[in-house]
Amino acid sequence: MVRLKQLSLKSINGDSTIASEATHAHTQRTFTVNTLIEQDNNLKGEPEIIDSIEMQTGIDPVCSIIWLHGLGADGHDFEFIVPELELPPETPVRFIFPHAPIRPITVNNGMNMRGWYDIVDLPINADCPKQSDQEGVWRGDREGMQQSAQIVYRLIEQENQRGIVTEKIFLAGFSQGGAIALFAGLRLQAQLAGIIALSAYLPDETTIEAEKSIHNQSTQIFMGHGSQDPLIPLPIAARSHRLLRELGYDVEWHTYEMPHSIHPNEIEDIANYLNKHLVHSAPTNKR
Secondary structure, three states: OOEEEEEEEOOOOOOOOOOOOOOOOOOOEEEEEEEEEEOOOOOOOOOOOOOEEEEEOOOOOOEEEEEEOOOOOOHHHHOOHHHHHOOOOOOOEEEEEEOOOEEEEHHHOOEEEEOOOOOOOOOOOOOOHHHEOOOOOEOOOHHHHHHHHHHHHHHHHHHHHOOOOHHHEEEEEEOHHHHHHHHHHOOOOOOOOEEEEEOOOOOOOOOHHHHOOHHHOOOOEEEEEEOOOOOOOHHHHHHHHHHHHHOOOOEEEEEEOOOOOOOHHHHHHHHHHHHHHOOOOOOOOOO
8 A cells, every 4th residue: 555755855965075976956845755665674795685765656557667876875865856757647657766785986995885886986087097998998897787787687577577567667867877777778688668867878888789689779768967067077978878879779868057966957858758658558467
Protein backbone atom coordinates (compact mmCIF):
# COMPACT_ATOMS: atom_id res chain seq x y z
CA MET A 1 0.00 0.00 0.00
CA VAL A 2 1.32 3.41 -0.95
CA ARG A 3 1.90 5.80 1.94
CA LEU A 4 2.34 9.54 1.84
CA LYS A 5 5.59 11.03 3.04
CA GLN A 6 6.42 14.70 3.46
CA LEU A 7 9.80 15.50 1.92
CA SER A 8 11.87 18.65 2.30
CA LEU A 9 14.77 19.29 -0.05
CA LYS A 10 17.72 21.32 1.14
CA SER A 11 20.88 22.05 -0.78
CA ILE A 12 23.74 19.68 -0.05
CA ASN A 13 26.97 21.56 0.54
CA GLY A 14 30.10 19.48 0.98
CA ASP A 15 33.28 20.61 2.67
CA SER A 16 35.16 23.01 0.41
CA THR A 17 38.08 20.58 0.27
CA ILE A 18 35.92 17.71 -0.90
CA ALA A 19 34.74 17.26 -4.47
CA SER A 20 31.04 16.51 -4.63
CA GLU A 21 28.53 16.22 -7.43
CA ALA A 22 25.45 16.77 -5.28
CA THR A 23 22.92 19.14 -6.83
CA HIS A 24 22.52 22.67 -5.53
CA ALA A 25 19.86 24.24 -7.73
CA HIS A 26 16.80 23.80 -5.51
CA THR A 27 16.57 24.86 -1.88
CA GLN A 28 13.87 25.05 0.78
CA ARG A 29 11.23 23.19 -1.24
CA THR A 30 8.59 21.10 0.50
CA PHE A 31 6.13 18.76 -1.20
CA THR A 32 4.15 15.59 -0.75
CA VAL A 33 4.60 12.55 -2.97
CA ASN A 34 3.74 8.89 -2.97
CA THR A 35 6.67 7.04 -1.46
CA LEU A 36 7.30 3.33 -1.34
CA ILE A 37 10.36 1.51 -0.06
CA GLU A 38 13.36 3.05 1.62
CA GLN A 39 16.23 0.70 2.41
CA ASP A 40 19.27 1.64 4.44
CA ASN A 41 21.50 -1.40 4.07
CA ASN A 42 25.20 -0.66 3.59
CA LEU A 43 26.46 -1.72 0.17
CA LYS A 44 30.06 -2.12 1.31
CA GLY A 45 31.08 -5.72 0.93
CA GLU A 46 27.54 -6.79 -0.06
CA PRO A 47 27.13 -6.19 -3.79
CA GLU A 48 24.05 -8.44 -3.88
CA ILE A 49 22.13 -5.86 -1.84
CA ILE A 50 21.00 -2.83 -3.82
CA ASP A 51 20.21 0.07 -1.50
CA SER A 52 17.58 2.31 -3.03
CA ILE A 53 14.71 4.68 -2.45
CA GLU A 54 11.53 4.12 -4.44
CA MET A 55 8.87 6.71 -5.21
CA GLN A 56 5.94 6.40 -7.56
CA THR A 57 3.44 8.78 -9.06
CA GLY A 58 0.47 6.44 -8.70
CA ILE A 59 -0.56 2.87 -8.11
CA ASP A 60 0.35 0.06 -10.53
CA PRO A 61 3.24 1.79 -12.34
CA VAL A 62 3.54 1.06 -16.05
CA CYS A 63 7.07 2.48 -16.42
CA SER A 64 10.17 2.78 -14.26
CA ILE A 65 12.99 5.32 -14.13
CA ILE A 66 16.29 4.29 -12.53
CA TRP A 67 17.96 7.55 -11.50
CA LEU A 68 21.65 7.62 -10.47
CA HIS A 69 23.06 10.40 -8.28
CA GLY A 70 26.45 12.09 -8.53
CA LEU A 71 29.69 11.59 -6.59
CA GLY A 72 29.37 12.22 -2.86
CA ALA A 73 25.57 12.38 -2.92
CA ASP A 74 23.06 9.57 -2.38
CA GLY A 75 19.67 8.44 -3.61
CA HIS A 76 17.90 11.23 -1.74
CA ASP A 77 19.52 13.86 -3.97
CA PHE A 78 16.87 13.67 -6.70
CA GLU A 79 13.73 12.92 -4.72
CA PHE A 80 12.65 16.50 -5.42
CA ILE A 81 12.37 15.94 -9.14
CA VAL A 82 9.42 13.52 -8.98
CA PRO A 83 6.71 16.15 -8.35
CA GLU A 84 8.65 18.80 -10.30
CA LEU A 85 8.28 16.75 -13.50
CA GLU A 86 4.47 16.76 -13.19
CA LEU A 87 4.11 13.54 -15.17
CA PRO A 88 0.58 12.61 -16.29
CA PRO A 89 -1.39 10.65 -13.66
CA GLU A 90 -2.71 8.24 -16.28
CA THR A 91 0.85 6.92 -16.71
CA PRO A 92 2.03 5.96 -13.20
CA VAL A 93 5.82 5.80 -12.98
CA ARG A 94 8.07 4.17 -10.41
CA PHE A 95 11.30 6.06 -9.65
CA ILE A 96 14.21 4.07 -8.27
CA PHE A 97 17.00 6.12 -6.67
CA PRO A 98 19.81 3.72 -5.74
CA HIS A 99 22.63 4.65 -3.38
CA ALA A 100 26.08 4.14 -4.94
CA PRO A 101 28.51 1.84 -3.13
CA ILE A 102 30.95 3.43 -0.69
CA ARG A 103 34.45 3.40 -2.18
CA PRO A 104 37.73 5.33 -1.85
CA ILE A 105 37.81 8.34 -4.21
CA THR A 106 41.29 9.35 -5.35
CA VAL A 107 40.46 13.01 -5.99
CA ASN A 108 39.37 13.27 -2.35
CA ASN A 109 42.63 11.83 -0.99
CA GLY A 110 41.21 8.31 -0.94
CA MET A 111 38.29 9.25 1.33
CA ASN A 112 35.51 6.68 1.42
CA MET A 113 32.29 8.09 -0.02
CA ARG A 114 29.47 7.07 -2.30
CA GLY A 115 30.57 6.88 -5.90
CA TRP A 116 29.78 4.83 -8.97
CA TYR A 117 33.50 4.69 -9.84
CA ASP A 118 36.76 6.31 -8.82
CA ILE A 119 37.64 9.82 -9.97
CA VAL A 120 41.34 10.63 -10.27
CA ASP A 121 41.09 14.38 -10.78
CA LEU A 122 38.68 17.23 -11.41
CA PRO A 123 37.67 18.92 -13.59
CA ILE A 124 37.18 16.11 -16.09
CA ASN A 125 39.63 16.86 -18.88
CA ALA A 126 40.65 14.60 -21.72
CA ASP A 127 44.03 16.36 -21.91
CA CYS A 128 44.98 15.72 -18.26
CA PRO A 129 47.74 13.05 -18.05
CA LYS A 130 46.36 11.67 -14.77
CA GLN A 131 42.99 10.98 -16.41
CA SER A 132 44.08 9.86 -19.86
CA ASP A 133 45.65 6.93 -21.63
CA GLN A 134 48.74 7.24 -23.84
CA GLU A 135 46.60 8.59 -26.67
CA GLY A 136 45.18 11.34 -24.47
CA VAL A 137 41.70 9.83 -24.25
CA TRP A 138 40.13 9.87 -20.79
CA ARG A 139 39.19 6.39 -19.62
CA GLY A 140 38.65 6.48 -15.88
CA ASP A 141 37.94 3.59 -13.54
CA ARG A 142 36.61 1.00 -15.97
CA GLU A 143 36.38 -1.71 -13.33
CA GLY A 144 34.25 0.53 -11.13
CA MET A 145 32.07 1.41 -14.11
CA GLN A 146 31.54 -2.25 -14.91
CA GLN A 147 30.61 -3.00 -11.31
CA SER A 148 28.10 -0.15 -11.29
CA ALA A 149 26.70 -1.27 -14.64
CA GLN A 150 25.99 -4.64 -13.02
CA ILE A 151 24.08 -2.85 -10.26
CA VAL A 152 22.00 -1.12 -12.93
CA TYR A 153 21.37 -4.41 -14.72
CA ARG A 154 20.21 -6.03 -11.47
CA LEU A 155 17.80 -3.14 -10.90
CA ILE A 156 16.45 -3.64 -14.41
CA GLU A 157 16.02 -7.35 -13.73
CA GLN A 158 14.22 -6.50 -10.50
CA GLU A 159 11.78 -4.30 -12.43
CA ASN A 160 11.28 -7.06 -15.00
CA GLN A 161 10.32 -9.41 -12.17
CA ARG A 162 7.81 -6.82 -10.92
CA GLY A 163 6.10 -6.64 -14.31
CA ILE A 164 7.88 -3.72 -16.00
CA VAL A 165 9.43 -4.75 -19.30
CA THR A 166 12.82 -3.30 -20.21
CA GLU A 167 11.28 -1.29 -23.06
CA LYS A 168 9.42 0.69 -20.37
CA ILE A 169 12.48 1.46 -18.26
CA PHE A 170 14.48 4.69 -18.47
CA LEU A 171 18.04 5.09 -17.20
CA ALA A 172 18.84 8.55 -15.90
CA GLY A 173 21.68 10.11 -13.97
CA PHE A 174 23.42 13.28 -12.92
CA SER A 175 27.17 13.79 -13.46
CA GLN A 176 28.90 10.53 -12.53
CA GLY A 177 25.47 8.90 -12.46
CA GLY A 178 24.77 10.17 -15.97
CA ALA A 179 28.06 8.72 -17.15
CA ILE A 180 27.00 5.32 -15.81
CA ALA A 181 23.57 5.67 -17.43
CA LEU A 182 25.38 6.02 -20.77
CA PHE A 183 28.00 3.37 -20.02
CA ALA A 184 25.46 0.77 -18.90
CA GLY A 185 22.58 1.71 -21.16
CA LEU A 186 24.46 1.65 -24.45
CA ARG A 187 25.87 -1.81 -23.63
CA LEU A 188 22.60 -3.34 -22.39
CA GLN A 189 21.38 -6.33 -24.42
CA ALA A 190 17.76 -5.19 -24.32
CA GLN A 191 16.02 -2.05 -25.52
CA LEU A 192 15.36 0.74 -23.02
CA ALA A 193 12.66 3.40 -23.16
CA GLY A 194 15.30 6.13 -23.00
CA ILE A 195 18.57 7.36 -21.48
CA ILE A 196 18.98 10.69 -19.67
CA ALA A 197 22.47 12.07 -18.95
CA LEU A 198 22.58 15.36 -17.03
CA SER A 199 25.83 17.31 -16.59
CA ALA A 200 27.60 14.16 -17.71
CA TYR A 201 29.86 12.73 -20.42
CA LEU A 202 30.47 9.46 -22.25
CA PRO A 203 33.13 7.54 -20.27
CA ASP A 204 35.60 5.07 -21.77
CA GLU A 205 34.72 6.47 -25.18
CA THR A 206 37.29 4.44 -27.14
CA THR A 207 35.47 1.16 -26.40
CA ILE A 208 31.88 2.16 -27.09
CA GLU A 209 31.92 1.45 -30.82
CA ALA A 210 33.05 -2.14 -30.24
CA GLU A 211 30.92 -2.75 -27.15
CA LYS A 212 27.67 -0.94 -27.96
CA SER A 213 24.51 -3.00 -28.13
CA ILE A 214 22.39 -3.00 -31.24
CA HIS A 215 19.31 -3.08 -28.99
CA ASN A 216 19.74 0.55 -27.95
CA GLN A 217 21.03 1.95 -31.22
CA SER A 218 17.66 3.60 -31.80
CA THR A 219 17.03 4.59 -28.15
CA GLN A 220 16.88 8.37 -27.91
CA ILE A 221 19.34 9.97 -25.48
CA PHE A 222 18.65 13.20 -23.60
CA MET A 223 21.75 15.21 -22.66
CA GLY A 224 21.61 18.46 -20.71
CA HIS A 225 24.65 20.48 -19.62
CA GLY A 226 25.57 23.76 -18.02
CA SER A 227 27.58 26.32 -19.96
CA GLN A 228 29.43 27.29 -16.76
CA ASP A 229 30.13 23.78 -15.43
CA PRO A 230 33.49 23.84 -13.58
CA LEU A 231 33.67 20.07 -12.93
CA ILE A 232 32.75 18.69 -16.35
CA PRO A 233 33.40 21.60 -18.74
CA LEU A 234 30.91 21.99 -21.56
CA PRO A 235 33.46 21.06 -24.29
CA ILE A 236 33.84 17.60 -22.70
CA ALA A 237 30.09 16.97 -22.82
CA ALA A 238 29.88 18.44 -26.33
CA ARG A 239 32.62 16.04 -27.43
CA SER A 240 30.54 13.13 -26.06
CA HIS A 241 27.49 14.47 -27.89
CA ARG A 242 29.42 14.62 -31.17
CA LEU A 243 30.78 11.10 -30.76
CA LEU A 244 27.35 9.67 -30.02
CA ARG A 245 25.92 11.39 -33.09
CA GLU A 246 28.79 10.06 -35.21
CA LEU A 247 27.95 6.56 -33.95
CA GLY A 248 24.38 7.02 -35.17
CA TYR A 249 22.60 7.77 -31.89
CA ASP A 250 19.66 10.14 -31.72
CA VAL A 251 20.69 12.67 -29.08
CA GLU A 252 18.43 15.43 -27.79
CA TRP A 253 21.02 18.01 -26.72
CA HIS A 254 20.39 21.01 -24.45
CA THR A 255 22.62 23.59 -22.80
CA TYR A 256 21.67 25.89 -19.93
CA GLU A 257 23.15 28.95 -18.26
CA MET A 258 24.21 27.21 -15.05
CA PRO A 259 27.18 25.56 -13.30
CA HIS A 260 27.24 21.86 -12.29
CA SER A 261 23.59 21.76 -11.32
CA ILE A 262 19.98 21.40 -12.47
CA HIS A 263 18.08 24.23 -14.17
CA PRO A 264 14.27 24.71 -13.99
CA ASN A 265 14.14 24.82 -17.79
CA GLU A 266 16.04 21.55 -17.84
CA ILE A 267 13.38 19.92 -15.65
CA GLU A 268 10.73 21.10 -18.10
CA ASP A 269 12.73 19.67 -21.03
CA ILE A 270 13.16 16.35 -19.22
CA ALA A 271 9.42 16.20 -18.58
CA ASN A 272 8.72 16.81 -22.28
CA TYR A 273 11.22 14.10 -23.21
CA LEU A 274 9.65 11.60 -20.82
CA ASN A 275 6.14 12.39 -21.98
CA LYS A 276 7.21 11.68 -25.57
CA HIS A 277 8.50 8.25 -24.64
CA LEU A 278 6.26 7.03 -21.83
CA VAL A 279 4.54 3.79 -22.69
CA HIS A 280 0.79 3.86 -21.98
CA SER A 281 0.08 0.15 -22.22
CA ALA A 282 -0.47 -2.04 -19.18
CA PRO A 283 2.59 -3.79 -17.72
CA THR A 284 3.33 -7.38 -18.66
CA ASN A 285 5.66 -10.05 -17.35
CA LYS A 286 7.50 -10.48 -20.62
CA ARG A 287 10.79 -8.79 -21.37
